[in-house]
Amino acid sequence: MSGLIKGKKVHFDDTYLHVKLEDDRIISTPISWYKPLQEATISQLKNYTLICLNTGIEWEELDYHLNIESMLFASQERVA
16 A cells, blocks of 8 residues: 555535545535636536646646645644
């Protein structure tokens, strides 16, 4: 096991960014935490690429990158 948190699919609803991991767990965080994503169109949100061995997400059109593991730490920091 590599220890890397790797995504395999990204989707959105009105409130959350959801990332399905390679082991089928799902991480969900509020889109409001990511201002460039909150301001993006649905078409722009759907236009993502998994990068860095699937440990990150890139929205090239938005010039925005998100490390999937950071979603877990951001959740803990906001709750603590």
